[in-house]
Amino acid sequence: xxxxxxxxxxxxxxxxxxxxxxxxxxxxxxxxxxxxxxxxxxxxxxxxxxxxxxxxxxxxxxxxxxxxxxxxxxxxxxxxxxxxxxxxxxxxxxxxxxxxxxxxxxxxxxxxxxxxxxxxxxxxxxxxxxxxxxxxxxxxxxxxxxxxxxxxxxxx
Numbered sequence: 001x002x003x004x005x006x007x008x009x010x011x012x013x014x015x016x017x018x019x020x021x022x023x024x025x026x027x028x029x030x031x032x033x034x035x036x037x038x039x040x041x042x043x044x045x046x047x048x049x050x051x052x053x054x055x056x057x058x059x060x061x062x063x064x065x066x067x068x069x070x071x072x073x074x075x076x077x078x079x080x081x082x083x084x085x086x087x088x089x090x091x092x093x094x095x096x097x098x099x100x101x102x103x104x105x106x107x108x109x110x111x112x113x114x115x116x117x118x119x120x121x122x123x124x125x126x127x128x129x130x131x132x133x134x135x136x137x138x139x140x141x142x143x144x145x146x147x148x149x150x151x152x153x154x155x156x
Contacts, residue, residue, distance in 0.1 A: 012058035057103035
Protein backbone atom coordinates (compact mmCIF):
# COMPACT_ATOMS: atom_id res chain seq x y z
CA UNK A 1 0.00 0.00 0.00
CA UNK A 2 1.39 3.40 -0.90
CA UNK A 3 0.89 6.61 0.98
CA UNK A 4 1.17 10.06 -0.48
CA UNK A 5 2.23 13.16 1.44
CA UNK A 6 -0.39 15.66 2.58
CA UNK A 7 2.05 18.15 4.06
CA UNK A 8 2.14 19.76 7.46
CA UNK A 9 4.29 19.00 10.47
CA UNK A 10 2.36 16.74 12.83
CA UNK A 11 3.13 16.23 16.51
CA UNK A 12 0.30 13.76 17.14
CA UNK A 13 -1.51 10.93 15.46
CA UNK A 14 -4.31 12.07 13.16
CA UNK A 15 -8.01 11.64 13.84
CA UNK A 16 -10.40 11.33 10.91
CA UNK A 17 -14.16 11.37 10.50
CA UNK A 18 -16.65 11.64 7.64
CA UNK A 19 -20.08 13.25 7.44
CA UNK A 20 -20.90 12.42 3.80
CA UNK A 21 -19.86 10.16 0.92
CA UNK A 22 -16.49 11.24 -0.55
CA UNK A 23 -15.87 13.50 2.45
CA UNK A 24 -13.02 13.16 4.95
CA UNK A 25 -12.12 15.55 7.75
CA UNK A 26 -8.67 15.03 9.32
CA UNK A 27 -7.49 16.64 12.57
CA UNK A 28 -3.94 16.84 13.93
CA UNK A 29 -1.81 18.69 16.45
CA UNK A 30 0.67 20.92 14.64
CA UNK A 31 4.20 21.94 15.58
CA UNK A 32 2.81 24.93 17.53
CA UNK A 33 0.54 22.53 19.54
CA UNK A 34 -2.60 23.99 17.89
CA UNK A 35 -5.44 21.97 16.35
CA UNK A 36 -5.40 21.82 12.55
CA UNK A 37 -8.05 20.59 10.09
CA UNK A 38 -7.67 19.34 6.52
CA UNK A 39 -10.53 17.99 4.39
CA UNK A 40 -11.13 15.92 1.26
CA UNK A 41 -14.22 16.81 -0.80
CA UNK A 42 -14.04 13.91 -3.25
CA UNK A 43 -11.90 15.88 -5.69
CA UNK A 44 -9.07 17.58 -3.80
CA UNK A 45 -7.57 18.13 -0.37
CA UNK A 46 -8.01 21.52 1.29
CA UNK A 47 -5.19 23.52 2.80
CA UNK A 48 -4.62 23.11 6.53
CA UNK A 49 -6.95 25.27 8.63
CA UNK A 50 -5.73 26.36 12.07
CA UNK A 51 -8.51 25.94 14.67
CA UNK A 52 -6.46 27.05 17.68
CA UNK A 53 -6.04 25.56 21.11
CA UNK A 54 -2.98 24.32 22.95
CA UNK A 55 -3.04 20.52 22.69
CA UNK A 56 -1.17 18.10 24.92
CA UNK A 57 -1.98 15.05 22.81
CA UNK A 58 -3.91 13.83 19.81
CA UNK A 59 -7.40 15.10 18.94
CA UNK A 60 -10.48 12.86 18.75
CA UNK A 61 -13.06 13.64 16.07
CA UNK A 62 -16.56 12.30 15.36
CA UNK A 63 -19.45 13.14 13.06
CA UNK A 64 -23.07 12.53 14.06
CA UNK A 65 -24.55 13.44 10.68
CA UNK A 66 -24.28 15.72 7.64
CA UNK A 67 -22.34 18.93 8.36
CA UNK A 68 -21.84 17.98 12.03
CA UNK A 69 -18.37 17.45 13.50
CA UNK A 70 -17.23 17.44 17.12
CA UNK A 71 -13.55 17.47 18.04
CA UNK A 72 -12.20 16.89 21.55
CA UNK A 73 -8.69 17.14 22.92
CA UNK A 74 -6.67 17.34 26.12
CA UNK A 75 -5.12 20.76 26.56
CA UNK A 76 -1.66 21.49 27.98
CA UNK A 77 -3.48 22.38 31.25
CA UNK A 78 -5.02 18.83 31.32
CA UNK A 79 -8.50 20.24 30.64
CA UNK A 80 -10.87 18.70 28.09
CA UNK A 81 -11.63 21.03 25.17
CA UNK A 82 -14.25 20.77 22.47
CA UNK A 83 -14.99 22.56 19.22
CA UNK A 84 -17.71 21.79 16.72
CA UNK A 85 -18.63 22.44 13.11
CA UNK A 86 -22.28 23.09 12.33
CA UNK A 87 -22.71 23.41 8.58
CA UNK A 88 -20.88 26.61 7.79
CA UNK A 89 -18.37 27.53 10.47
CA UNK A 90 -16.38 26.29 13.43
CA UNK A 91 -17.60 27.24 16.89
CA UNK A 92 -15.23 28.61 19.50
CA UNK A 93 -13.28 26.25 21.74
CA UNK A 94 -15.08 25.30 24.95
CA UNK A 95 -13.25 24.30 28.14
CA UNK A 96 -15.14 21.31 29.60
CA UNK A 97 -13.05 21.06 32.76
CA UNK A 98 -9.84 19.59 34.07
CA UNK A 99 -8.42 16.44 35.52
CA UNK A 100 -7.40 14.60 32.35
CA UNK A 101 -4.29 12.46 32.42
CA UNK A 102 -4.67 10.89 28.99
CA UNK A 103 -5.98 11.63 25.54
CA UNK A 104 -9.67 10.96 24.90
CA UNK A 105 -11.55 8.77 22.45
CA UNK A 106 -15.05 9.62 21.24
CA UNK A 107 -17.89 7.60 19.77
CA UNK A 108 -21.57 8.00 19.01
CA UNK A 109 -24.54 5.72 18.57
CA UNK A 110 -26.99 8.37 17.47
CA UNK A 111 -27.40 12.01 16.46
CA UNK A 112 -28.16 13.11 20.02
CA UNK A 113 -25.35 11.31 21.83
CA UNK A 114 -21.60 11.58 22.30
CA UNK A 115 -19.62 9.20 24.48
CA UNK A 116 -16.11 10.14 25.56
CA UNK A 117 -13.63 7.70 27.01
CA UNK A 118 -10.55 8.54 29.05
CA UNK A 119 -8.19 7.14 31.63
CA UNK A 120 -9.22 8.23 35.14
CA UNK A 121 -6.99 9.42 37.97
CA UNK A 122 -7.28 5.92 39.44
CA UNK A 123 -6.24 4.27 36.12
CA UNK A 124 -9.78 3.11 35.37
CA UNK A 125 -11.68 3.71 32.15
CA UNK A 126 -14.13 6.60 32.49
CA UNK A 127 -16.93 7.61 30.14
CA UNK A 128 -18.79 10.92 30.41
CA UNK A 129 -21.75 11.29 28.02
CA UNK A 130 -22.77 14.53 26.32
CA UNK A 131 -26.08 15.47 24.70
CA UNK A 132 -26.23 16.86 21.18
CA UNK A 133 -26.86 20.56 21.72
CA UNK A 134 -25.74 20.75 25.31
CA UNK A 135 -22.37 20.23 26.85
CA UNK A 136 -23.63 19.44 30.32
CA UNK A 137 -22.02 16.34 31.70
CA UNK A 138 -24.52 13.57 32.17
CA UNK A 139 -22.14 11.72 34.46
CA UNK A 140 -18.57 10.50 34.55
CA UNK A 141 -19.11 6.78 34.87
CA UNK A 142 -16.38 4.54 36.23
CA UNK A 143 -16.22 1.37 34.18
CA UNK A 144 -13.91 -0.47 36.55
CA UNK A 145 -10.74 -2.49 36.04
CA UNK A 146 -7.45 -0.66 36.30
CA UNK A 147 -5.73 -0.01 33.01
CA UNK A 148 -2.11 -1.05 33.09
CA UNK A 149 0.44 -1.65 30.41
CA UNK A 150 2.90 -4.43 30.96
CA UNK A 151 5.97 -5.04 28.86
CA UNK A 152 6.28 -8.50 27.47
CA UNK A 153 9.50 -10.27 28.19
CA UNK A 154 11.68 -10.86 25.17
CA UNK A 155 11.05 -14.58 25.35
CA UNK A 156 7.25 -14.25 25.29
